[in-house]
């Protein structure tokens with residue numbers, strides 16, 4: 001580790017709260033990034049196959065220029081009449097089912113989810129929320145109680161379903177949601193919403209079979225609740241099958257939340273909902289969010305949408321995702337350390353036998369210059385999520401790095 005990096009770590013320890021955590025045994029001291037690559041303070045380059053924020057690639061010139069140009073002209077909030085939030089809402093709605101007609105812009109996925117829960121509770125007049133058992137939905141006090149992966153206690157009206165790693169289909173998912181509703185009702189709580197990340201990212205990337213989620217959506221609606229699709233991770237084309245993760249399941253949510261990739265790194269997020277919900281919410285209270293929908297954030301999001309479309313990034317996510325899956329499959333067949341391969345497009349989960357093995361592979365790949373992460377029960381699933389423009393050469397580099405790390409880990413850990 002060079003002197004600058006160790007100095008920075010010491011300064012960080014002095015002033016930043018210890019609740020912040022760095023990734024990897026040897027943290028990456030990032031100084032610049034472009035496309036799928038991050039460069040550290042020693043000039044070493046890392047293929048970033050973890051970070052699902054820079055969906056169009058790090059520091060995409062078109063998005064950077066759009067932000068800079070907008071920052072030069074006007075950067076203000078939604079209390080003045082400005083075109084940007086309207087344009088962004090129009091563009092977002094054009095990618096979503098017709099039933100979803102109103103948008104609230106926020107700065108983070110947490111704010112969007114918080115609002116989605118608030119609206120579903122206000123409109124139904126009920127409190128109960130169902131989530132999956134390793135879910136993460138945000139950082140507010142409310143959402144920490146709906147994010148079992150944090151290890152914190154669930155909120156008072158929250159029930160979790162145990163997410164199968166290989167769901168059988170809609171009937172099984174309907175039964176799981178049905179059981180949670182029954183448990184909730186036995187406690188005297190009526191269900192307001194089913195809140196799921198439609199790629200089940202922190203549950204370990206559970207994508208298949210397409211359509212399995214539909215059973216749960218039917219079950220919550222029959223019980224009088226709403227379905228909230230958390231698209232913070234799968235949204236903006238990552239699954240390679242359209243813009244939104246829920247579309248693979250053939251469902252139309254009542255509320256959709258977005259975040260992370262929406263501004264390619266600029267904080268911008270959104271809640272999109274049925275018109276009726278927005279009207280009811282507006283009848284009950286006003287909403288204002290100082291930075292939500294500010295001009296520069298909207299410009300970033302609009303440019304991100306342009307790049308996704310103009311560069312054919314969704315098709316690329318499907319194509320390269322298939323190549324990665326095809327390259328990983330024989331390694332999983334052959335390795336006693338790996339037990340499953342899941343995912344869609346450029347959201348790939350590799351099940352390992354333990355959290356220790358997963359961490360060893362993640363750290364070995366980091367030493368080899370490729371960044372991935374771990375998630376799921378016991379952190380035993382590897383999470384691979386490169387920026388969508390990743391090309392064939394970069395994908396093959398990732399596969400070679402994976403094979404090398406796996407070989408090392410098998411020798412020393414099995």
Ligand code: PMP
Nearest residue numbers: 108109110136137138197232259
């Ligand atoms: N939902 C999901 C599925 C997430 O992964 C995250 C962030 N990891 C959030 C919500 C919260 O988003 P933010 O960190 O922007 O508040």
